[in-house]
Amino acid sequence: MSRGVRIITVIVIVIILIVAFNNEKTGGTSFPYLPVLPSRTSPPTSAFLQSWLGERMALSEKAWLKSVEGRDQMAAQHPDYPKIPFYPTDFLKYPYTIWDFFPATWTCPHDVQRVGRLGDGGKWVCGMSVYESLSAPKATQENVEKRETAFSAPDDGLVIYSFGINAESSFEAEMLERLPNARIWGYDFSVSGWGPQIAAKYRDRTFFKKIGLGKADKHDSSPPFWTLPSLMKLNKHNYIDILKIDIEGSEYDALDTMMDAFDNMRSASGSSVLPIGQVMIELHLGDGINLNGRDGGGNVDYGRFSKWWARLEKMGMRPVWMEINLFAITLGNTKSDPRCTEYVWVNAKDKKNVLWKV
Incomplete structure (x- = not known):
């Protein structure tokens, strides 16, 4: 060279x-x-992030649609268009449970974090870092003088509803600690207030009533029951960012009423949407299930469950996480079928959802 x-x-x-x-x-x-x-x-620019988020959501929607097709195909293979096949003789022929029909196939495009204690009481949250990125309201001099919070309107900040307290509030406590822009409304007819996990300094951002969530308004009954639309009207809320529900089997009727009330709310695409951004819910099947003519003592079969679930999907809700509740099985319950499952849904069709405003 x-x-x-x-x-x-x-x-x-x-x-x-x-x-x-x-x-x-x-x-x-x-x-x-x-x-x-x-x-x-x-x-990255906001336009870049929105484009990326849109692509991720489109991929999730495609995966979810595939699971819906698989659900219908698997159900069609059962001769009785399945009730819930938990019995051993049925399981040998049709190796699935009801939870297999409804997997969490819509991937959360953000982070998924555990909030609250490990085990029963804690919940999984899609996009916790997005909620944390939201700024807290600034207190004015008038707020300080009146010893009021910085929230000036009912819908200010993040609105969180929690049904089913049972003296365990580690989820709510951590949400209040990490999200200074959040307030929580809690309801439970079986306890008199929040659990001891919530520190005194956060109590001004919590509200509690000893009532139950029901299918119909029965305000004068003992205990009193309110529907979710009535509570939102009482609190002057048009939107719930996060809804947590654990009401031991009453969730089906309560959410039926909610869907009835908001069935006329339309998204930009013209479809009905719920005014809720994200839901953490424990679904229960009861002590027994009616299967092929055998009365197991329950009232939630595959037909009831699948129609209820499909209606939620039609109104924008998508499952991003599921966790089988094995607590009863761990305790040695003789009825060892996994009859309780935690789900996380996000509203993929709602433009008000702060998860889609990156």
Whole structure:
């Protein structure tokens, strides 16, 4: 190799190293075949994030639709269009339980975090970091003088409803600690207030009533029951960001009433939507299930469950997480069928959902 060629080669190498060094500092690259990664000093634009989020949601919708098709195909294989096949003789022929028909196939495009204690009481949350990124309301001098919170309107900040307290409030306590822009309305007719987990300094952002969530308004009964639409009207709320429900089997009738009330609310696409961003719910099947003419003492069969679930899906709700509740089985319950499951739904069709406003 001649001296001139060697010099040219060295110059080319130096230029490549300089370009690579500059790109490492700025987080970009001039090579079109390499990905351009956003740096800390140059965050991605809102348009880029919205485009990315839209692509992720489209992929999730595709996966969810595939699972719906699989649900119908698997159900059609059962001669009685299945009731819930938990009995051993049925399981040998048809190896699935009701939970197998309804997997969590809509992937949360954000982080999924456990909030509250491990085990019963804690919940999984889609997009916890998104909620944390929201700024807290700023207190005015008038707020300080009146010893009021910085929230000036009912819908300010994040609105969280919690049904079924049972003296265990680790989920609510952590949400209040991590989300200074959140307030929580809690309801339970079996206890007199929140659990001891909520610190005194957060109590001004909590509201509790000793009532139950029901199918119909029975305010004068003992205990009193309210429907979710009536409670929202009472609290002057048009929207619930996070709804937590654990009401031991009454969730089906209560959510039927909710869907009836909001059936006329339409999204931009013209479909009905619920004014709720995310739901953490424990679903119960009761002590026994009617299967092929045998009365097991329950009232939730596959037909009831699947129609109820499909209606929620039609109104925008998508399952992003599920967790079989094995607590009773661990205790050695003789009825060892997994009859309780925790689900997390997100409202994928609702433009008000803060999860889609990155």
